[in-house]
Amino acid sequence: xxxxxxxxxxxxxxxxxxxxxxxxxxxxxxxxxxxxxxxxxxxxxxxxxxxxxxxxxxxxxxxxxxxxxxxxxxxxxxxxxxxxxxxxxxxxxxxxxxxxxxxxxxxxxxxxxxxxxxxxxxxxxxxxxxxxxxxxxxxxxxxxxxxxxxxxxxxxxxxxxxxxxxxxxxxxxxxxxxxxxxxxxxxxxxxxxxxxxxxxxxxxxxxxxxxxxxxxxxxxxxxxxxxxxxxxxxxxxxxxxxxxxxx
Ligand code: CTP
Ligand code: MG
Numbered sequence: 001x002x003x004x005x006x007x008x009x010x011x012x013x014x015x016x017x018x019x020x021x022x023x024x025x026x027x028x029x030x031x032x033x034x035x036x037x038x039x040x041x042x043x044x045x046x047x048x049x050x051x052x053x054x055x056x057x058x059x060x061x062x063x064x065x066x067x068x069x070x071x072x073x074x075x076x077x078x079x080x081x082x083x084x085x086x087x088x089x090x091x092x093x094x095x096x097x098x099x100x101x102x103x104x105x106x107x108x109x110x111x112x113x114x115x116x117x118x119x120x121x122x123x124x125x126x127x128x129x130x131x132x133x134x135x136x137x138x139x140x141x142x143x144x145x146x147x148x149x150x151x152x153x154x155x156x157x158x159x160x161x162x163x164x165x166x167x168x169x170x171x172x173x174x175x176x177x178x179x180x181x182x183x184x185x186x187x188x189x190x191x192x193x194x195x196x197x198x199x200x201x202x203x204x205x206x207x208x209x210x211x212x213x214x215x216x217x218x219x220x221x222x223x224x225x226x227x228x229x230x231x232x233x234x235x236x237x238x239x240x241x242x243x244x245x246x247x
Contacts, residue, residue: 002047003127004105005040005177006091009033009061009113010052010080015230021054023061023113025235028242032229033061034068035116035247040109040177041073042120045127049073050094051113052080052087083202084112085209089189096186107131108185110206111177117238117247118177118226125220126179135181136210139222140172147171172219175226178206188213 009032013022023033033051040046053061061077078094080087088110096103107130109123122139129137147166153159180188188209195201195209203209207217225245229235241247 002105003045003107003109004048004095004182005046005050005109005111006088006095007033007036007040007049007051007111007113008080008084008087008091009036010054010087011084011114012054016232016235021057022229023053024057024064025229027116027235027239028247030068031064032113032116033064034071036111036113036118037065037071037073037075038068039116039118039120040111040123041071043123043127045107045124046073046109048095048098049075050091050098051075051077052091053077055079081196083196083199084204085189085192085196085202085206088206089193089196092186092189103182105182107179108182109177109179110185112228114228114230115176115226116229117242117245118175119223122221122223122226123177126177129218129220130179130181134216134218135184136178136207136215136217137180138174138178138205138207138217138219139176139226140174140219141222141224143168143171143173173222174205174207174219175222175228176205180206180210184210184215188215 009023016022058077107127126137148162149164150160151163191213192209229238
């Protein structure tokens with residue numbers, strides 16, 4: 001059975017602050033959008049990619065993907081939602097439409113264009129682990145900083161209070177792509193649909209929605225190249241890394 005991917009790229013990139021969507025920012029002469037789509041395609045496992053775009057950038061995204069001649073996997077660009085969760089839901093709906101309402105997809109990867117250098121080997125590991133019977137699989141890595149829990153500052157200008165220290169050995173920072181059986185991702189999103197409307201309540205990853213329906217999520221080794229570009233610092237790191245690995 002076929003595996004498919006939803007590539008979330010409908011964010012505005014407000015923290016990066018370029019004034020245009022983050023997915024259109026370039027690393028080594030190629031947009032984050034094209035890097036991420038080519039990464040998914042290079043697994044050799046994905047038969048369709050649905051990309052979510054900001055409402056006024058659908059045509060621009062289509063043009064970029066059309067001119068990325070190495071991208072031979074069929075793709076489609078759809079309008080994303082107000083939150084990442086709503087955008088993934090729009091991607092699910094598009095894949096359902098494509099299958100005439102009766103999808104028989106096996107594995108679905110959900111990946112962020114904000115992680116353009118995620119290696120194909122890591123993506124393959126996610127797909128293989130889902131195929132091996134683990135229905136929800138995410139990449140994670142051990143954190144190296146000591147992690148504190150904080151309470152709100154006593155006054156607005158003052159420092160925050162430490163409320164405790166987390167057990168670092170049981171913490172993982174998690175990345176994308178995250179892989180799911182199709183049925184589980186659909187069920188988790190259907191159950192979490194009410195959360196999707198506002199930034200405060202929406203899930204920041206898909207595994208959170210799977211956890212909320214009581215299903216087990218499994219973690220496999222992530223990769224430092226799958227770093228998320230959020231700030232100008234992250235972009236500088238990604239550019240250095242890309243020039244080093246020849247991405
Ligand atoms: N995303 C999306 N739809 C949204 C919001 C985010 O598809 N409504 C996507 C982004 O394009 C990105 C991923 O989800 O690939 C992770 O989001 P984030 O890193 O927060 O990107 P932005 O929302 O673009 O950045 P910012 O929060 O700084 O505006
Ligand atoms: Mg965001």
